[in-house]
Amino acid sequence: MRVIAIVNQKGGCGKTTTTVNLAGCLAADGAQVLVIDLDPQAHSTMALGVDPEEVEENLYEVLAEPGGSDHLQSVILEVGDNLYVAPSGIVLSALEQKLASERVESRTERLSAAVEKLPSQYDYALIDCPPNVGLLTFNALRAASEVIVPLETSPFAINGVQKLLETIGLLSERIGHEVSVRILPTLYDGRTRYARKILTEIREMFKDMCFDSVIRQNVKLREAVAKGKPIIRYAPSANGAIDYSALAVEVSALDPSLGVAQLPEPEPRVNDPREVVVRYRDPMASDVRIAGDFNGWVPDKGVRSLIESEGQTRIWTKILQLPPGTYQYRYVVDGQWLEDPENPEFAKGSVGGRNSILVVR
Numbered sequence: 001m002r003v004i005a006i007v008n009q010k011g012g013c014g015k016t017t018t019t020v021n022l023a024g025c026l027a028a029d030g031a032q033v034l035v036i037d038l039d040p041q042a043h044s045t046m047a048l049g050v051d052p053e054e055v056e057e058n059l060y061e062v063l064a065e066p067g068g069s070d071h072l073q074s075v076i077l078e079v080g081d082n083l084y085v086a087p088s089g090i091v092l093s094a095l096e097q098k099l100a101s102e103r104v105e106s107r108t109e110r111l112s113a114a115v116e117k118l119p120s121q122y123d124y125a126l127i128d129c130p131p132n133v134g135l136l137t138f139n140a141l142r143a144a145s146e147v148i149v150p151l152e153t154s155p156f157a158i159n160g161v162q163k164l165l166e167t168i169g170l171l172s173e174r175i176g177h178e179v180s181v182r183i184l185p186t187l188y189d190g191r192t193r194y195a196r197k198i199l200t201e202i203r204e205m206f207k208d209m210c211f212d213s214v215i216r217q218n219v220k221l222r223e224a225v226a227k228g229k230p231i232i233r234y235a236p237s238a239n240g241a242i243d244y245s246a247l248a249v250e251v252s253a254l255d256p257s258l259g260v261a262q263l264p265e266p267e268p269r270v271n272d273p274r275e276v277v278v279r280y281r282d283p284m285a286s287d288v289r290i291a292g293d294f295n296g297w298v299p300d301k302g303v304r305s306l307i308e309s310e311g312q313t314r315i316w317t318k319i320l321q322l323p324p325g326t327y328q329y330r331y332v333v334d335g336q337w338l339e340d341p342e343n344p345e346f347a348k349g350s351v352g353g354r355n356s357i358l359v360v361r
Contacts, residue, residue, distance in 0.1 A: 003115060003125045004251075005144035005179070007168070010160050011131035014150040014186035016043040017221055018247075019128040021240065022148075024230020025248035027082035031123040034076065037088035038111070038136045044128040045087040048079040049228030058089040062114050063139070064098045069114040080233065084122070096135040100309050111139035133167055133306070141171055146254075147179050150186045150215075153198045158205065163304060170306075170319070184247065186215040213247040215240070273321040274360055278340070280316045285333050288316040292329025292358070299332045328355035 006019045019035060027033045037044040038059065042052040052058065057075045062068040076086050099107045115125060127140040141147070147168065151161050165181065172178050183206045189195045203210050220238035224231040231240040280288050289299035304319040328347055330337045337353065339346055345357035 001115075001118070001120070001122050001125055002146065003127070003144045004146040004148055005127040005129055005137075005140040006148050006150065007129045007137060007140065007164070008149050008151070008161065009131055009133050009137075009164055009167075010152070010157060013152045013157060014184075014215060015039075015131070016047060016128055017225070018148065018150045018184060018186065018215070018244075019044050019126050020047045020225070021221065021231045021244040022247055022251065023083060023124070023126050024080075024232045025241075025244045026124055026252065027080065027230075028232045028245075029248060029252065030082065031252070032082050032121050033084070034118075034122045034125045035083070035085045036111070036115075036125055036127045036140075037085060038092070038140055039088055039128055039130040040090050040093040040136075041130070042088040042090070043225075045085060045089075047225045047228060048083070048085045048230075050077060050079060050085060050087055052087055052089045055087045055089065058087045058091070060089060060091045060095065062086070063092075063110045064095055069110065069117060072114040073118060080230075083230075092136065096309070099135070101311055103310070107135060108138040108142050112143040115143045133164070133171075138171065141168065141179060142177055144179055147181045148184050148211075149181060150184050151202060152187045153185055153189075153195050153202065155198060155201075158198070158202060166304070166319075167306070181209060183210045184213065184215065185210070188214050188216050190216065211247060211250055213243060213250050215243045215247070218243075273323050276320040276322050276358070276360055278318050278320070278358070279342075280318070280331050280333070280340070281310075281313050281342075282316075282333065283313045285314065285316075287334055289332040290318045290320075290329060291332055291337075292327050292355075294320065294322055294327045294329070322358075322360045324360050327358045327360070329358055330355055 006015045008015055023033045023035050035044055035048060045052050059075065062072045062075060072086060076084050079085050127144060129137045129140045149161055149164065151157055168181060185199055185202055188199060216239050218238055218240035220235040221231055221240040224234035227234050231238060231244060235241055290303055291297045291299045295301040306317040308315045330339055339354045340356035343356045346354040347357055349355045
């Protein structure tokens with residue numbers, strides 16, 4: 001079974017539309033397809049004609065309860081020929097709090113363990129992820145071997161997906177589980193010169209990572225969602241059905257064991273920025289930022305952040321891009337400027353107190 005996560009931390013880029021309609025087209029071609037709805041908003045569940053309020057059990061019981069990984073098959077519903085859904089519900093938003101006392105590794109492997117115990121009847125499992133990079137998305141990335149990133153054809157979306165790819169790489173390295181990634185241009189309006197320009201930029205930037213298929217804007221896709229059907233069953237001659245059918249052919253033709261081309265990593269030069277990762281741990285803090293002479297002492301300017309929990313302790317991971325050199329910094333914890341408690345190197349600050357020292361070689 002091929003397990004494919006549909007991921008993007010940005011909302012409105014076509015994650016659910018892609019999950020449901022790719023699943024519908026694969027099923028129409030004869031594959032047995034399971035949609036795993038990991039978004040607490042349950043949009044994939046509803047788009048496949050299931051009312052989440054009427055479901056007795058959903059993925060929360062599978063992911064939150066002891067031994068729940070044995071029961072994924074029992075919550076799965078058949079929603080059409082060759083097409084199935086593991087439904088979601090708003091209760092999934094409480095999963096992180098429910099599992100707060102468990103080890104990070106245990107929390108992020110819940111879905112993977114459940115998927116591994118599924119019967120062999122399914123050819124594909126497509127995972128619809130929430131619009132953030134949190135516990136549910138971590139579970140999806142751990143369970144999947146492939147990732148599709150729907151990318152709206154706009155410059156802001158390109159910037160966001162670059163950061164997402166960096167985050168996926170960081171998580172893959174941390175959990176020791178590599179995934180192959182492909183970019184799917186969505187919401188494309190080929191009538192405008194601007195959209196054509198952005199699509200060209202996407203193809204030049206991501207090269208072999210980019211699908212040949214492009215998903216055009218199509219009102220029939222919205223109508224199909226309202227009817228609780230994939231577009232291939234609602235309007236098989238619509239542009240949306242044509243585009244997702246082409247994507248299904250492309251996906252089925254891929255050899256997942258070969259992976260896909262990744263963004264080239266240039267040879268680092270002496271003064272090239274390095275990725276620097278620092279972490280702050282605190283069970284009581286609600287907001288942690290970092291400021292230093294590398295960002296003009298503006299908290300979190302130019303910094304990527306990840307937030308996780310280990311038991312009652314929250315961990316803020318700060319990811320910086322810095323050329324070699326020596327830097328001074330402090331954390332801003334709930335508005336209070338503090339030195340790094342895990343770094344013994346410090347210098348006297350120009351306005352009093354102590355600044356922590358960071359050396360990038």
